[in-house]
Each structure stands twice: as C-alpha cells, then as structure tokens.
Amino acid sequence: MREPVSHRGAIDASPAHGGDAPVRGLPWGEWATAVLLVALGLQLQACTQRGTGEWYEVVSQYPGPEVTDAAMRRKIEKSGQPWKVRDHATGIEMVLVMPGEFLMGSPESEAGRFSNEGPQHRVRLTRAFYLGATEVTQAQWRRMMGSSQGFFKRDSKPADGSWDDLQAFLSRANAGIPEGTERLRAPTEAEWEYACRAGTTGPFGFKGPVGHDVLNFNDGVVKSPYVDGKLKVVDGKLEVEWETPPSPGCRMTTAAAGSLPPNAWGLHEMNGNLWEWTADRYSPDAYSGRGPVAVDPIQRAVGNDARTLRGGDWYRSARHSRSAVRDEGGTSTRSNRIGFRVARTL
Ligand SMILES: [Ca+2]
Numbered sequence: 235m236r237e238p239v240s241h242r243g244a245i246d247a248s249p250a251h252g253g254d255a256p257v258r259g260l261p262w263g264e265w266a267t268a269v270l271l272v273a274l275g276l277q278l279q280a281c282t283q284r285g286t287g288e289w290y291e292v293v294s295q296y297p298g299p300e301v302t303d304a305a306m307r308r309k310i311e312k313s314g315q316p317w318k319v320r321d322h323a324t325g326i327e328m329v330l331v332m333p334g335e336f337l338m339g340s341p342e343s344e345a346g347r348f349s350n351e352g353p354q355h356r357v358r359l360t361r362a363f364y365l366g367a368t369e370v371t372q373a374q375w376r377r378m379m380g381s382s383q384g385f386f387k388r389d390s391k392p393a394d395g396s397w398d399d400l401q402a403f404l405s406r407a408n409a410g411i412p413e414g415t416e417r418l419r420a421p422t423e424a425e426w427e428y429a430c431r432a433g434t435t436g437p438f439g440f441k442g443p444v445g446h447d448v449l450n451f452n453d454g455v456v457k458s459p460y461v462d463g464k465l466k467v468v469d470g471k472l473e474v475e476w477e478t479p480p481s482p483g484c485r486m487t488t489a490a491a492g493s494l495p496p497n498a499w500g501l502h503e504m505n506g507n508l509w510e511w512t513a514d515r516y517s518p519d520a521y522s523g524r525g526p527v528a529v530d531p532i533q534r535a536v537g538n539d540a541r542t543l544r545g546g547d548w549y550r551s552a553r554h555s556r557s558a559v560r561d562e563g564g565t566s567t568r569s570n571r572i573g574f575r576v577a578r579t580l
Contacts (some may be wrong), residue, residue, distance in 0.1 A: 277481045277548045279463070289411070289578070290364075293327055303498035306332060315580065318500070319364060321418065324374050326576060328364035329500045335359075336428050337435065338528070339521055339529045340558035344437055349517040349559040353482045356527045357424050365421060365429050365580045368491035368502045369510065370403070370574040378406045384469055385570030390490040392508050392573040395566040397541050400511055400574050407576075421577035422532045423514040423560070430504035432497040437556040438505050439497040444552045446483030448495055450506040451552045454480030459549075472549075488548055488573075491566035506555040508573030509547050509563075515539040516562035538565045547571035 261473070296308045309332035310317050312463045317330050339354040362436045369392035372384040379402070383393045399472060408417040430439045440448050455477040459465060466473045471487040480486075492502045504510075514520070515535035520542075524531060535541060540562040546555025549571050553559075563572060 235352070242394070259336075263524055268329070275438065276512070289323070290316075290321055290328070292316040292318050293318040293414070298500060300500045301498065305334075306433065306499050309334070311360065312484075315362065318367065321407070321576075321578075323409075324370075324378055324418070324576075325385045326370065326374055327367045327576065328576075329367050329427070330362060331358050331365050331429050331499060332362050335527070336430070336431055336433075338424060338427055338531075338558075340437070340556070344556070346437070346553035346556065348559065350520075350560050353521055355521055355524050356530060357428065358527050358529045359424060359428055360530055361541075361579050363421070363577050364423070365460060365501065365577045366575040367500060368575075369508055370576060373493045375403065378403050386467070386472075386487045388490070390468070390493075391488045392491050392503075394488075394508060394568070394570050395572045396568045396572075397511050397563065404573070404576070405575070416579045418576045418578050420511050420513040420541075421501060421575065422530075422542065423512040423520075423542045424531050425577060426504075426510065426512050426575075429499060429501055430545065432498070432499040432501065434498070434557070437558075438552075439501075439557050440495065446481070446485065449552060449555060450485055450489045450494060450503065450548045451546065451555050452480055452484055453551060454478050454484060456549075485548055487569075503574075504545055505557060506546050507548055507572055508545070509543040509561065509569075510545050510573060510575045512542045512544055514542045516542045518560075520560075542563050543572060 265301050295316045297310050301307050310330050313332060315330055317368045318326050318327060335356060335358045338357040340351040341354050342352065371389065372382050372391055372393045373389035375393035376382050379504055383395050383399065385394055390568065404418050432439050434441065438444065438449065442448065457475040457477040459472065459474050461473050461475060471485065489507050494503050497503045497504060513535065514533040517533050520533050543561040545564050547561055
C-alpha cells in the first residue's frame with residue numbers, strides 16, 4: 235500500500251482513471267487515484283483467490299502456542315502457508331504438517347509391542363498436508379450427511395462408523411472438486427503415524443506418564459461389555475461387568491473432540507479415544523523390504539481390501555493406543571470404537 239507511485243503506468247492504462255473526475259480535480263489527484271486503484275486491485279485479487287482457489291478460511295496464520303516443536307514451527311512459518319484453517323464444506327479445523335522424516339514402527343525394545351509394528355524403518359514424507367486437528371465430530375458429520383452418527387450422542391463428540399461411511403462423507407464434502415485434484419481424504423498410514431508422533435520416539439505422541447488426563451483409554455479389565463445381555467449406556471457412559479475395575483478418571487465413553495491436550499504439532503486425540511481409518515490396505519508385513527528410506531509409502535488398497543486402523547480407543551488398554559499400533563477393519567465394519575480424521579494435501 236506504500237508503493238502507489240511505482241504503479242502509475244498501470245493506472246494510466248486503466249479506463250477507470252479518466253472517469254474519476256472528483257479525484258482527478260485535486261492537486262494530489264493522480265497520487266490518490268493510484269492509491270485507490272492499487273487498493274481495489276489488491277482486493278480484487280484477494281477475492282479471486284478466495285473465490286476460486288481456496289477451500290478453506292484461515293483460523294490462524296501462525297502456529298499457536300500448542301505447537302511446541304520448534305522445528306515444525308520454523309517450517310510452517312517459512313512456508314508462508316496458514317497453520318490452522320477451516321474447511322469450507324465440512325467446517326473441520328485442520329493444521330498444517332510440513333514434510334520431514336521419522337522412524338515408522340516401534341523398536342523391538344518397546345514394552346507391549348506387537349510383531350506387525352516392525353521392522354522399524356525410516357520414512358520420508360515429501361509433501362505438506364493439512365490434517366484434522368481432531369477426529370470428525372458428530373456436528374460436522376450431520377452438516378454433511380443430514381443425520382447424526384455416534385454411539386455416545388453429543389455434537390462435540392466424535393462420529394463413529396465404517397470406511398464406507400467415510401467415503402460417503404468425503405464424497406459430499408468434495409462435491410464439485412474434480413477427481414484427480416487435491417480433495418479431502420483419509421491420511422495414509424505413514425502420514426498418520428508421522429503426525430501422531432509429532433517428533434516423539436516413545437510409545438505415545440505425548441510426553442510424561444500415561445493417565446486419563448492425557449489419554450482416553452481403559453485400564454480396567456472388562457469381564458463382559460453387556461449388562462443383562464445388552465449394551466447399557468448410563469449418563470453417556472458404557473456400563474460393563476468388570477473383572478477388575480479401572481482407576482478413577484476412566485471415561486468408558488468417547489471424549490469430546492479436542493478436550494484432551496494436543497501433541498507438539500497441535501493435534502488432539504491421535505492416541506486413544508477412537509481408532510481412525512487410514513487409506514492403506516492392511517498388511518501385517520507392510521514394513522518388510524521397504525529399504526533404507528521409504529518415500530511417501532502407501533499400501534495401495536483396491537475395492538473392499540481391509541484398511542489399516544490407527545490410534546486405539548476408549549475401550550481398550552493404553553497398550554493398544556500406542557503410536558505404532560496397527561489394526562485392520564473391513565470396509566463395512568462399523569464400531570463405536572472407530573472414527574475418522576481427514577487430511578488434504580495443499
Ligand atoms: Ca484417535
């Protein structure tokens with residue numbers, strides 16, 4: 235806005251200039267007109283970008299204080315891309331994850347490890363992407379689908395459902411955006427674990443001890459999920475028959491989206507709460523033979539191939555909510571323990 239003079243040539247070519255008599259009549263008219271037209275031009279340019287190119291509105295240009303990983307902060311600020319955005323169609327808030335490398339899978343020394351978590355190997359992700367700051371909520375689900383979908387009903391809680399349900403949701407969210415261009419999608423398994431770890435190398439994406447204040451999990455032992463032969467929800471929580479009751483603070487229900495502390499990249503409830511669908515076909519030995527560095531790895535899925543689930547859930551022990559844990563789900567599998575998180579490449 236301080237450079238109108240350098241744009242005088244462009245103003246002379248503008249048909250608007252000659253018709254702007256009141257401004258031209260002033261001694262400083264040329265200068266004022268230049269300012270006006272440059273301002274109008276900038277506004278027009280901004281409108282064009284919003285109208286045709288942008289699928290989001292900016293929530294926060296710069297990383298919030300919750301992004302405690304200094305390296306990721308620097309990458310985001312250097313990129314010039316907004317850190318947190320809100321997808322126009324769904325209302326989902328998403329945070330920017332910049333490219334980088336990490337060790338995927340768990341080391342053999344990790345307590346509670348399952349064999350399908352290895353071999354641990356280096357992965358390089360070459361493209362920045364936006365990832366839902368939380369699991370998809372029931373309010374966001376209803377906005378797209380017209381009806382709620384969640385076993386523990388509340389707008390602020392995550393929706394649950396199958397891979398096929400997610401495809402229906404994405405189909406509506408991406409209406410009008412051509413296939414073959416960037417659209418909302420499920421994250422790849424590698425993207426999911428990279429974002430869950432957020433620079434950490436331990437069992438969980440958060441630091442400090444495992445507790446109900448940082449992870450939604452169940453540290454009791456369930457004898458049966460049924461009471462009197464059926465699932466019983468009281469005050470929004472599942473009542474079960476216990477073999478061993480859990481410690482105080484155990485929820486036995488989903489936590490509201492974003493209610494637990496974020497990881498170092500600003501993502502909530504990656505570990506625990508609900509399992510999340512990823513785009514990869516499930517293969518227990520997916521990591522074998524990936525070489526020294528796997529670049530943007532994905533197990534391509536076709537049709538009804540079982541997909542890989544990540545993150546664990548409110549019903550199982552913390553062991554099942556570790557960052558490296560991998561499970562599988564058939565595409566039509568619905569469960570009150572499986573939800574959704576969406577991604578989109580820039
Ligand atoms: Ca989760």
